[in-house]
Amino acid sequence: MTEKEEILVIKDLHVRVDDKEILKGVSLTVRRGEIHALMGRNGSGKSTLSYTLMGHPRYKVTAGQIWYKGSDLTALAADERSRSGIYLAFQYPVAIPGVSVSNFLRAAVKSRRGTDVPVKEFRKELRNRMSSLNIKDDFLSRYINDGFSGGEKKRLEILQMELLAPDLAVLDETDSGLDIDALKTVASGINSMTGPDVAILLITHYQRLLNYITPDYVHVMQDGQIVMSGGSELAHQLEARGYDWVAPAPVV
Amino acid sequence: MAAEVTKPFDLRAVGDDYKYGFHDKEDYSFKSGKGLTAEIVNKLSAMKNEPEWMLKFRLRALDIFLKKPMPTWGNTELLNDIDFQNIHYFVRATDRQERDWNEVPEGIKRTFDRLGIPEAERKFLAGVTAQYESEVVYHSIREDLEKQGVIFLDMDTALKEHEDIIREHFGTIIPPADNKFAALNSAVWSGGSFVWVPAGVRVEIPLQAYFRINTENMGQFERTLIIAEPGSYVHYIEGCTAPVYSSDSLHSAVVELIAKPGAHIRYTTIQNWSKNVYNLVTKRAVAHEDARVEWVDGNLGSKLTMKYPSIFLVGPRAHGEVLSIAFAGSSQHQDAGAKMVHVAPDTTSIIVSKSISKDGGRASYRGLIKVYPQATGVKSSVRCDALLLDEKSRSDTYPTMEIDESKVTIEHEATVSKVGEEQLFYLMSRGLTQAEAITMIVNGFLEPFTKELPLEYAVELNRLIALEMEGSVG
Numbered sequence: 187m188t189e190k191e192e193i194l195v196i197k198d199l200h201v202r203v204d205d206k207e208i209l210k211g212v213s214l215t216v217r218r219g220e221i222h223a224l225m226g227r228n229g230s231g232k233s234t235l236s237y238t239l240m241g242h243p244r245y246k247v248t249a250g251q252i253w254y255k256g257s258d259l260t261a262l263a264a265d266e267r268s269r270s271g272i273y274l275a276f277q278y279p280v281a282i283p284g285v286s287v288s289n290f291l292r293a294a295v296k297s298r299r300g301t302d303v304p305v306k307e308f309r310k311e312l313r314n315r316m317s318s319l320n321i322k323d324d325f326l327s328r329y330i331n332d333g334f335s336g337g338e339k340k341r342l343e344i345l346q347m348e349l350l351a352p353d354l355a356v357l358d359e360t361d362s363g364l365d366i367d368a369l370k371t372v373a374s375g376i377n378s379m380t381g382p383d384v385a386i387l388l389i390t391h392y393q394r395l396l397n398y399i400t401p402d403y404v405h406v407m408q409d410g411q412i413v414m415s416g417g418s419e420l421a422h423q424l425e426a427r428g429y430d431w432v433a434p435a436p437v438v
Numbered sequence: 439m440a441a442e443v444t445k446p447f448d449l450r451a452v453g454d455d456y457k458y459g460f461h462d463k464e465d466y467s468f469k470s471g472k473g474l475t476a477e478i479v480n481k482l483s484a485m486k487n488e489p490e491w492m493l494k495f496r497l498r499a500l501d502i503f504l505k506k507p508m509p510t511w512g513n514t515e516l517l518n519d520i521d522f523q524n525i526h527y528f529v530r531a532t533d534r535q536e537r538d539w540n541e542v543p544e545g546i547k548r549t550f551d552r553l554g555i556p557e558a559e560r561k562f563l564a565g566v567t568a569q570y571e572s573e574v575v576y577h578s579i580r581e582d583l584e585k586q587g588v589i590f591l592d593m594d595t596a597l598k599e600h601e602d603i604i605r606e607h608f609g610t611i612i613p614p615a616d617n618k619f620a621a622l623n624s625a626v627w628s629g630g631s632f633v634w635v636p637a638g639v640r641v642e643i644p645l646q647a648y649f650r651i652n653t654e655n656m657g658q659f660e661r662t663l664i665i666a667e668p669g670s671y672v673h674y675i676e677g678c679t680a681p682v683y684s685s686d687s688l689h690s691a692v693v694e695l696i697a698k699p700g701a702h703i704r705y706t707t708i709q710n711w712s713k714n715v716y717n718l719v720t721k722r723a724v725a726h727e728d729a730r731v732e733w734v735d736g737n738l739g740s741k742l743t744m745k746y747p748s749i750f751l752v753g754p755r756a757h758g759e760v761l762s763i764a765f766a767g768s769s770q771h772q773d774a775g776a777k778m779v780h781v782a783p784d785t786t787s788i789i790v791s792k793s794i795s796k797d798g799g800r801a802s803y804r805g806l807i808k809v810y811p812q813a814t815g816v817k818s819s820v821r822c823d824a825l826l827l828d829e830k831s832r833s834d835t836y837p838t839m840e841i842d843e844s845k846v847t848i849e850h851e852a853t854v855s856k857v858g859e860e861q862l863f864y865l866m867s868r869g870l871t872q873a874e875a876i877t878m879i880v881n882g883f884l885e886p887f888t889k890e891l892p893l894e895y896a897v898e899l900n901r902l903i904a905l906e907m908e909g910s911v912g
Binding site for chain 1: 864867868881883
C-alpha cells in the first residue's frame with residue numbers, strides 16, 4: 187500500500203489567544219483518506235486548534251509550524267485557506283441577520299469553485315443535499331443561523347461542508363447539542379464525505395459520534411498538548427475509563 | 439419560493455465599470471445667470487407661462503427666503519458654506535416635452551443608458567418622468583393609467599392642465615415659510631411630479647421618476663405633489679444618481695403628499711448624489727382618517743443631506759411609517775430622520791432608521807414624535823440602528839418626544855454596533871474575501887429596508903453598497 191499524501195503536518199505548535207498560551211506544543215500528521223478523532227476535556231485546547239487551522243486572526247501562532255499540502259499555512263488568511271480546501275464546521279456558528287442562507291451558500295460555493303454556478307444547477311444540487319440532511323426548503327430563505335435550533339445550525343454546517351467539498355475538514359464538536367436522530371443524520375453526512383482524498387479531523391468531547399463514524403486514529407488532548415494517540419479502540423477505552431485514566435484533571 | 443435566490447451575489451461583479459464620474463457636454467437652451475433675484479423669478483415664471491397666482495406665490499416665497507436665517511441646527515458649518523450667489527437657479531435641458539423615448543436626445547439617452555435606466559423602463563413601463571436638468575424631458579403615460587383616470591405629469595405641465603387642483607393643494611402641506619429651503623424651492627421650483635389618483639383607484643404599478651443633476655453649480659428644485667383621493671392606492675418611486683463635479687451643487691426639493699380618508703401612499707426614494715451635493719429636502723405628508731402613508735427613504739452620497747420625512751396623522755386611525763437608511767462615507771454627513779405628528783386619536787406610527795458610517799463619515803438620526811392632547815390610544819415605535827465600520831466614523835441620535843397625552847404607547851430603541859469579528863471570520867472561513875464578507879454583513883443589516891424595494895432597486899442598492907465598500911478594508 188502506497189502512503190497517501192501528508193495533507194496536514196503540525197509541528198510543535200504553540201498558540202496564544204489574548205496573551206494566554208493555549209496550545210503548548212501540538213504535533214500531528216494527517217494523510218489524505220484518514221479520519222482522526224481529537225478528544226479531550228473542555229478547555230484542553232481542541233477548539234483552539236480548530237480556530238488556528240482555519241486562521242482566526244485572534245489566534246496567534248507563537249512557535250512551531252503548520253504545513254498544509256506542503257506549504258506553510260500560517261501565511262494564509264481564512265478566506266485563502268477556505269479556497270484551498272480547508273473547512274471548519276463551527277461548534278457555535280454565528281448568526282448573520284439579514285443574509286439569507288441561499289445567498290450565502292451561493293457566494294461561498296462561488297468562492298470555493300472559482301466560478302459562478304448556474305442558478306438552476308445549483309438549486310438542484312442544493313435540494314438533493316438538503317433532503318438527505320432532512321432540511322426543509324424554507325431554510326434557504328431564512329437568515330444565516332438566525333433563530334436556528336442547535337440541530338439546524340449543525341445541519342447547516344454539514345450542508346456547507348458537502349457543498350464546499352474540502353480536502354481537509356475540521357469538525358468542532360459537531361455532535362454537541364444534537365438529539366439521537368440529528369446525530370445520525372449528521373454522522374451520515376460526514377460519512378458521505380469520506381473518501382480516499384479527503385482528510386477529516388473530528389473534534390469531540392464524547393465518544394458517541396464515534397459509534398457512527400469509525401476513526402483511523404484517536405488522539406487525546408490535555409492542557410494544550412496531545413498526550414496519547416492510538417487506533418479507534420482508544421475511544422472505547424476512554425469511554426469506559428474516563429479522561430482521568432489518561433491524565434488527572436489540571437488543577438484550576 | 440418567490441424570494442429565492444434573487445440575483446443573490448453579483449454584488450462584486452458589477453463593481454469595476456460602474457463610474458458615475460462621467461458627464462455630457464452641456465447643451466442647454468437657457469441657463470439663468472448666477473445668484474437669485476426677483477428678476478430671475480419673474481423671468482422664470484414668464485418663460486413657463488405661469489398664471490399670475492403662481493408668480494405671486496414665487497415672489498412671496500423669495501421674500502421669505504431672503505429674510506429667513508439659516509437653520510441653527512444640523513450641520514451649521516456646512517450649511518453656512520453654501521454660496522447662494524454662486525448657483526444657477528434654472529436650467530432648461532430642451533425646449534420641448536418628450537413623450538416618446540425615441541425622441542429623447544441622444545446625449546441624454548446615453549446618460550440614462552449608463553445608469554441602466556432603460557431596463558427599469560422596459561420592465562415597469564408605468565408612466566415615467568425622467569428629469570434631466572431642471573425639467574422633464576421624457577414623460578410617457580401608460581394607457582391603463584389614463585383609463586383609470588390617474589394623472590401623472592411633470593409639475594409644469596400639470597399646472598397648465600390641472601390648474602384648479604394644483605391651486606387648491608400646492609403649498610398647503612409645506613408652506614414657503616416652513617423653512618429657508620422650502621422657501622427657496624417655492625420661489626424657483628421647476629419640474630418634479632404631480633400625481634392625482636381618483637377615489638377607490640389602485641395603481642398597481644409603481645410610478646417612477648428619475649432625477650439627475652448635470653450642470654456645474656446648478657441648483658435643482660423639484661416640486662412634487664401627490665394627492666390620493668379616498669380609498670385609493672399609489673406607490674411612487676424616485677431614484678437619483680449624479681456625476682461628480684468639482685464645486686458644490688444644491689438640491690432642494692419639496693414633496694407634499696395628501697392621503698385622503700382610507701387612502702394609501704407609499705413614496706420610495708433612493709438618492710445617490712455625488713459627494714459635493716447639498717441635499718436639503720422637505721418632505722411631508724398628511725394622512726386623514728384611516729389613511730396610510732409610508733416613506734421608504736434611502737440616502738447614499740451627497741456632502742450633506744438634511745431630510746426628515748414627516749407624517750401628520752390628522753384623522754383617527756391613520757397610520758404612518760418611515761423606513762430609512764443613510765450611508766455616510768468619507769467627508770459626508772447624513773442628517774436624516776423622521777417626524778410623526780399624532781393629531782388624532784388611535785393613530786399609529788413606526789419609524790425604522792438604519793445608518794452606516796465609514797471612513798470618518800457621520801450619520802445622525804434626528805427624529806420627533808409629537809402627540810397632541812386628546813390624541814388617545816396613540817401607538818408609536820421608533821427603532822434606530824447604527825453600524826460603524828471603523829473607529830473614526832461617527833453616529834449620533836437626536837430623538838425628541840413631545841407627548842401631551844397620557845393614554846399612549848411610545849417605544850424607542852437605539853443600537854450602535856460594529857461589524858463583528860466573529861461574523862467576519864465565519865464568512866471568510868467560507869472563502870469570501872474580507873471586502874465581500876463586510877459587504878454581505880452590511881447588506882444584511884440593510885435587509886429590512888432593501889426588502890421593501892422593488893427588485894431592480896434592491897439590486898441597484900446592493901451594488902451601490904458593494905461599490906462603497908470597495909477599498910474600505912485592507
